Amino acid sequence: MEFKSIFFRKIATFSGIFLLQFILFFPLGFLTNLQLKATYFIFGDFTQFLLENLLNKKNNRIDYSSDSCSMLILIIILLITSTIFSFLIKKKWTKSFLLITEYVCVIYISVILIKYGVDKIFKTQFPEPESNILFTKFGNLDKDILFWSTIGTSKIYNNITGSIEIFSGILLLFKRSQFLGLLIAMICFSQILIINISFDISVKFFSLILLLMSIFLLRKKGWKLFLKMIKLPKETFLDKTSVLPYKTFLKILILGIAFIKIGMPYLDENFHTDDKINSTQLKGVYQITSSESPYQYVFFHKDQYLIFMEKSSEKMTAFHYDISFDNQIIIEDYQKNISKHLFVKNEKDASIAFSFNHQTIYAKLIPYKEMNALQDRFHVFVD
Template sequence: MNMNQSNPIKQFTFLAIGIYIILYGFPFPLDQIPLTHEFFSKYVIALKEKFILFFGHSILGIEKFEKIQMTGSGDTTFDYVSIPANLFIAVLSALVLVLIGKTRKYAASFYQWTLIYARYFVGLTLITYGIAKFLEGQFPGPSFYTMDTLVGNISPMGLAWRFFGYSDTYKIFMGLSEIIAGFLLLFRRTAILGALVSISVCLNIVLVNFSFDVPVKLFSSHLLLFSILVLLPKIKPIFEFFMLHKPSSLGEIKPKIYNKKFKVAWIIANIYLVGVVPVSRAIGHVQSQKFRTMENEWEGLYSGFDIDSNRPWNKLVLEKNYMVLQSENGPKEYFNIQEIKEEGEILIKNQKDEKNPHHLYIKKLDENQFEILLNLGEKEILAIGSKKEKSSYELVKRGFHWINEYPYNR
């Protein structure tokens, strides 16, 4: 990368961008190394969180501002405040470094290293995203619960998740695209190609998140931004080659390594990040999805029960490891299936009563009539109804057709 070492404006710009990249990505890659989080990164994270809270309270004047733990959202108020807070630290740090005049020799090399950091951060994230597409975790296939929900009652995010979850073929395509882009970014010789693929992949992710109100808008936008920054130093030769049809060379992205010990450490880190981390993430994903593979011979949507004031629900869903009681207009009640015993006995638990499991007994009366006995603590509910299989839903039974004389759009 050509960088005028005597130009303080360029030094400041590249330092500020580089510091921001590291601040946003931290604690990566320390969170991928055993024990480092417990002994180091968690304390730095705690300090960073305190500063963001201070920035939100004192600088931005946000009242009742706190970090909500484990929300599943990446677009919380805390996440939004962290952006200007990180920018503030990055700009201030870069300004101080330029003013004390210690950046001329190392500014260009530092920025090159931060682009490598961005490559690995985006690359391993995309690989993780891609692996998830091959499992049930991110986009589950059609379930009784989702297929029985009115489309008008589905959130925009829920609609997108159901759309992507329907087709295994499309999920595989998305997963392969993300994995290929991720692995290309991890290697120096394929990094520019990886950035090009990553930009197209991340742009699609960003558009989905913004179009369907998926709360990962900030994170996906940063993945796109970092991919663009990786490509940016080579944009001139790429433009000359594709648009002006001139012969051009991308050159090699190779940062300066100052001594042999650092080189050995860098090689070991490369092997670990490229070889070990993707495999460990894949294993972790598979293990986290074991509960979804639970066999449940009583799967189905049970309904058509006789009207009974003692029973506030009119539908019962059994699928894999969970059960849902659904009333006509009231709230749904969720249970985890602990064990499926012989003769239709099922042990279930909900969040209200984790210690003592409840009992559900199912007995088949005839071809499509079932007797359901549900014991919820001291309350016993008996109901007789019918069972609906997945194959009876049009979404499942329609399937794929090469030939369609007329559009089948319902």
Template sequence: MQTTRGFIQRFFILFSSLCILSIPLPYSQIIDTGTLFSPFTEHIVLWVGDNVLHIRHSYIAKIVSDATGMYILVFINLVISIIVSGISIYYARKRQISSQFSYYFNSFISYYLALQLFKYGFDKVFKQQFYFPEPNTLFTPLAYLDKDILFWSSMGSSYSYSLFLGIAEIIPACLLLFNRTRILGGIIALIVMLQVVAINLSFDISVKLYSLFLLMLSLGISWPGLVNIFQILILHKTPNSTSSIVQPSYLAQNQKLSYVLIKALVISLIFYEASFKYFQNMNFNGDHAARPFLHGAYSVTTPNNNYKRIFIHSRGYLIFQDRDDQLKDYRLKCNLRNKTLYLSKTGEPEARLQYQYDNTDSCLVLSGVLNKDSIKLIAKLIDTDTLPLKRDGFHWTIEGSAKQY
């Protein structure tokens, strides 16, 4: 029993540490070890994929969300952790990990999980993650949307729900930072992450592997609390106090001041890292962020042509929608001096369209040659603020809701 427990402890510590160090994450202040080691890890991933797992089809070896490369990396970490834990438990004099080491490791993964929950939570609170749908998504028939973009767009249409989800992630993140509230934070994080994993699996959102990893960390942190809850509610026993990870008592003596200062520094650094980009851009609502020139949806008014709408996407794309609602996107570059739009797409020659935009009647005129066809399109900007999806409708009664139509 002690051997199994010791093995699980060692495996958890090794596997978590390897994943934390090797998975790249976008940080602004903290050193991203995943990106730092990525030339080395991607080389190993490629070698294992080709020579050990014998993957014959082409795959993405980069360590990005749910790419084959990330699955291979997690597989490598898993194998290393099992082997090293097995060897370690075989040769170790003590089967159990010391309580002092457990405490420090528990603090480390709690801070890591708190940082991730803060980042995802702030992204939701400040409307950077679930953003209001782009103009082309707004006018794509529902049946043509995949489940992931549909879920993203639905979430993006409600600020209050995005705020709620964000706060639900920030609360456990705050609780995870302190010893007294860590287990409660872990249990709430476990519930939150369980919901996130369910969404990612059900809506085919490609953060499955990483959300499962965060779920595993939450489970590891909340485990002593879950054991106690099981003992109270199911076994009707007094909980075993030794199941909790406690702070080593020697810290209360000579290292008390340094402990307090280091902990306070780490907590403020986590906050600084998690909120850096919002303060840097002074943007606390992604939906109100500045949009590029011509951004929006345009209804084509020119008769006898195949195009129904034109969209300018915030990340520099121009999208045409034809009469059958089929969409075609082009990478967009804009020369404001020559009033020219440069449209490029893989396998097609670059197109140059002259544009005219009249602010008074919001009319966009495009002319030029696209795919060997000469086009001249007159399109009018659609006021997306008046669309039902953007209406700030909240009604306690169905009468109020029905009045909107």
């Protein structure tokens, strides 16, 4: 019995250390780049060494993003250090350590849920599909882009799932509703992990760890649902009077910084999620009318990418572009080759003309917003 108790205590301590290290060292880009800098400073050289010698990955990027080789190496390192630290933490420190870890994990999950819930409602996580996606044949789309684009066409789905995530994130911030929030969070993360695996979306590791984090927080409370909802738990280390002021201050500080970071992009007066237009006012799809051109359409992506679709094969070729003050379009390919071309836009009929590959391309704007996939329709009855 004593051995069993020691075993489960060590497992809980190991899990707590791993999750705490993951929160510290896995970079969340929407908060700050300090995490990435710190992680790279501490683990960068060792990660590079392991990538080259263990996975034979030379000149590989090290950004620790989800599902990258560098993230896999980081997880392996954290598992090893967690094993070492779990034997260094004494029994008398275990309870206080786990309470602090649980407190940090709850705030972390709350911030993640609220962040991505807000992103869904404002359609920045699943934006309306770009014109080049809409004009690509269904069978030519990769599974992840197909899923992302399909979800982006439905405002109702984004609003409902986003509201659920925000609701569960808020529930986690209050002691009485924390258990219910964790249950909803576990369901959300389970669904997200299934989607990521099924559609090969590159956040599988991250969503798996978020699911394990919610299970870790529910490990002792899973069979006490009714007791948890009708009765306050016993006083813990973090509830003591001497700790309470610091606990409240830290919660307000951490959540305040996180919510400011989440909200800042949406407070920008130039921010408009439904129709984000670049400074040149070029967006959408243009049908090429030049008969001698090998291209059928040219697409202008909101992130200032110019994409050609060929007539014969429907192959797409992308370039980054900008418009200069002297009415020239500056095109840059993926090999960093830059070229300038004459560009003319007719405001009356919304047509454009520009030189490319030793020919002049003429194209007219197509109202792609009228396509069926972008219409918000809801039918109660089929007849």
